[in-house]
Amino acid sequence: MSEKNNLKERFITSALALPITLAALFFSTKPYFEPIFVLIMAIIAIVSLDEFFKLAEKKGMKPLSALAKACTLGFMMSLFLAYRYPFLQALPWVVLLTSFILGFLYFFFEGKDPIQNLSATVFGFIYIALPLSLILLILYQSKLFGEEGRAWLLYLLTVVKMTDIAAYFGGKNFGKTKLSPLISPKKTWEGAIIGFSASLASSVLFLFLIKLLNIPFSLSFFGSLILGALLCIFSQISDLSESLLKRDAAVKDSSQLPGLGGFLDIIDSLIFPLPILYIWMQLFIFNGNSL
Incomplete structure (x- = not known):
């Protein structure tokens, strides 16, 4: 399958999955x-x-x-x-x-x-x-603890997925230096840096919007920069880690969802950021010390 067709399938599948994900998250605390x-x-x-x-x-x-x-x-x-x-x-x-x-x-x-x-x-x-x-x-x-957990999960998804998208298109258009040629030849340092910039921007923008809506979300501007950076770094490590396992098993995708591979391919970039976010909340939210 051509890269153009793969990208089209990925877009269609993601467009269908997004409202389902948001609906499940919205009703998750009912x-x-x-x-x-x-x-x-x-x-x-x-x-x-x-x-x-x-x-x-x-x-x-x-x-x-x-x-x-x-x-x-x-x-x-x-x-x-x-x-x-x-x-x-x-x-x-x-x-x-x-x-x-x-x-x-x-x-x-x-x-x-x-x-x-x-x-x-x-x-x-x-x-x-x-x-x-x-x-x-x-x-x-x-x-x-008086926090809106749905907002924290939406924040995580926003930062991680913006990192993924920006790194993909940034690497595709500007990538020259291989990030890890033995594991994922298409990933580049340029893409990773663009993804990092996007994660910081999306983290700050999400914080700005959530504060406008007056939703309980104890994160400062400084904290959004640090947490956004951590989530970006660990999401890219998480993505590469799953690629390492697939390469060792000599397979391209973990399954065959159109344009996305498998469920493991969809969640791979969330695996390490989830513990990072939970540790952050244990340190700075659940004990009453916001950052």
Whole structure:
């Protein structure tokens, strides 16, 4: 497929996905829709996990796919229940411990190569399911501290996606110096720098607009520059990291969504920024010290 046709498919798919994403985010804090939103996030994580495990299988590994998917669903649901019912605060840890023990028990009785297959299973969960689970914590913990979690997630999506778009077109039109030729030959330093500039601009602009709307969003101008820069840097590292895994497995896309590859290709640039945003909120929002 030509690059022009690929770009057209990407635009059409993104145009269809955008209103769905915004609608799900808008209703995500409505009591009747909260469990549905959690389920949607779990499905996205499970599909992305499945795509990762297919990469691992191309390397001869046999991860415990069913266990990891069940753990992902149970962990996300338990995080939500812990938010709804404080006496269930330990439930997410119970789910993780139970899943971990079940992984070992499986190899007590059958299965080969427990080190590499357990490693692939646990890595898949940590790499994909754990960061995506932070969406729920950002969204629902924020309510407990008077913040609008939906605004924080929209901020994250805006900065990361503007970084992606600017880096893509900047590299396409001005790129000369390869950023990481062994991993992603098309990515350039020029594109990365343009993406960085776009992330700072979008971060500041988002802050300006959100303040005009008087939405609870505790971020200063100085903080928006620092956080915008961090999210940009880690989104590009996150993107390259998924490219590294695909190159090792000798595949182009994690799946075959028109113009976008797979779910893992869609969320790849969010995997590292999500923990960065959550850590930022733990340091400067949830303890009452805004920056």
